[in-house]
Amino acid sequence: MASDSADESSPTLRDYAMLIGRALALGAVLAGVAVPLVVLSGESVRFASEKVFAVAALVFGFSILGWSGSVFAGRGIENFQRYIGGRSDWSEADSRRAMMVLGSVGAGGMVGASLTTAVVGAVV
Amino acid sequence: MSTQTETEDVGDRGVVERLRASPFLSQLLSNRLAVAGLAIIFGMLAIGLYARLFIDLQSVTTSQIGTNPNVAPPSWLGPKEAQVVTDYGTWAYPFGTDIQSRDIFRRVLYGAWIALKFGTITVAASTVLGVGLGIIAAYYGDITDNVIMRTMDVLLAFPSLLLALALVAIFGSGLWKVVIALTLVYTPRFARVVRGAALKVLEDEYIEATEALGAKDPRVLVRHILPNCLAPITVQSTLNFGLAIIDIAALSFLGFGSEAGTPEWGLMLANGVELGLLTGDWWWSFFPGLFLAITVLGFNLLGDGMRDALDPRMRETVD
């Protein structure tokens, strides 16, 4: 486990950018599919846009919170898990990376929802 | 077909070996505290079932003014006010009555049913979600694992009551919505336990053997992993049960759970605190809280004993 994360924690900048890019795209696609789906289910474009954007914003806000939380409470969490939680494979770097990916999905979703709303709004 | 039976054989042997290696049940039963916990749980279950079957919900929900004395202290105590004079010294209202003249004793009994019912649903739902997420994380590994588990960790870092409040703000109030909110709040705990156990199973050779036999299907994996996670999942569910009962009642206490009149412990406590506390009418809040605390204690005693029986080393090193 330890050697595993050591390998992962030093990816090149390009790998990192690729990962973020893929996450952004994933979020955008998910939102882009979700908005028309909600509209097709009989809701207004306004409603679809608002809810999908809000879900994406929830993910985005959550991961920013998780990212900064990992930084400022990282040591506490590590100690907590060591003495009480009984698990030790949590690491600040890992957590920040995960939150970065998740946040990108959220951000992509927010952009995707906005763009799709414009398109769907033009069609409907 | 032959592959199927072979994989099952291998899986079964794993379970049997594990059971033999840690005599879980006999260890558990030799722990007096755990047995006491088990007895409490069965007692509460019996009370809950009795209440569900023999107490008319209507009679403990709607106002009984006129039928019963109003705000009477427990009848065995003696008269507090002239109006209860006919009943004192009897067992007519062992826990007293509230401002709607409802019999608190029967309300508390019915509360056992509500607490156990909604507790069970909450715990079961978060177990299912957690098992799913944990197995997915362990199976796919890498970035999927990282994102799922770190998300679970962040969720775990939120104070559970505040997170539940945020979710209730999204879903709206009501007992069922509270159940949904708490299910999401508890899922990370199960995901964590299951992922850990699943990883162990994946490292074991018999999964490799299974894969070699051409059974890379995730469904087969679930069949292998689940029996091996059963013990940690059970411990987690038991410990979580107490928490679920506390949190459901807490949200009801704050006014987001059960509807007015429901014989639910949290709501009864809220009424007792709001209307009975400053006038010293202690029985409103005392008895529902007592039953709640005893039930939760039962689950905590049992869960704690289970944890020990499962992994006696844990206690020395961690706790």
Added chain:
Amino acid sequence: MISKRFVIKRLLLLVPVLFGVATFVFAILHLSPGDPARVIAGQRASEEFVRQIRTELGLNDPIWVQYGRFLFEAVQLDFGQSYQIQRGQPVTEVLRYKLPVTLEMAIYGQLFGILLGIPAGLLGAVKQDAVSDHVTRIGALTGISVPIYWSGPLVILLFAQVLGWFPASGRIASEFSIEPITGVITFDTLISGNFAAFQSAAMHLLLPSLVIGIYSMALISRMMRSSMLEVIRQDYMRTARAKGQGSKITVMKHGFQNALIPVVTVIGIQFGSLLGGAVLTETVFGIAGIGTLLVRAIQVGDYPIVQGTVLTFAFLFTMVNLLVDITYSYLDPRIEQ
């Protein structure tokens, strides 16, 4: 020791924290079923009026425009005005009077938790025999089985109603009128030199702080116990004792400081649960802090207040963790910040 750069870096972290919380809350409010315009207008208002309010609030704009505007206003610490609870009042104004109330109770509660939890944990680690282990264990299990909303009423009934030692609810006896300076009532009364009022305020605070502190005590003592056990078992402690370096007390003292380090870091994260407990404790003791404010705001759909309250909680949590980090670096000078 702690460097100025470290503190500034941590303070800068407040930006993403608050940004994250703000976005999170924005999302929650837009996912929740209520209609803010309806909340402001009231249930009986005409559809026409509701529509007018909706336009005024900009609720008809596309959601990303609303999000941008929300962030822009939040940066200027403008969280809007209360819809319902104190209609028309700026949220910051409402919070300014409620925050010290909660803060005061939380701080005293945390102090109780630390002052009771650390000795209890030490005792558990040093005195290791079957009986005390058993007692500690049953005590801890009973402790986590009793929720605040029952232990609170119980202490009120016992200490306020039966014994009459403490007041049952509120912050100060009604005969005192204290001009709020900071809003922290024990501080204000002291500053104004009114000791009778201070005593009354302290008596009012004692029970709620104790109730809220018990839970943090449970965790701190557990943490202290296992951390101290680990230190005791470490080799250098054994050798130190074997070599007879100083008395057992000296050895323990040295071990204690090392054992304290992980405990301090955990105080930071459990402060969040303490704030969660504050919501319940305020309700039980009838204290009008931001905990009860949050509950009421969610109930009536007063979204700006919900936003402001949650942001305040996050701010408090971050600041406490900053304090913890500073304490930590004093305890463990080996760590390079």
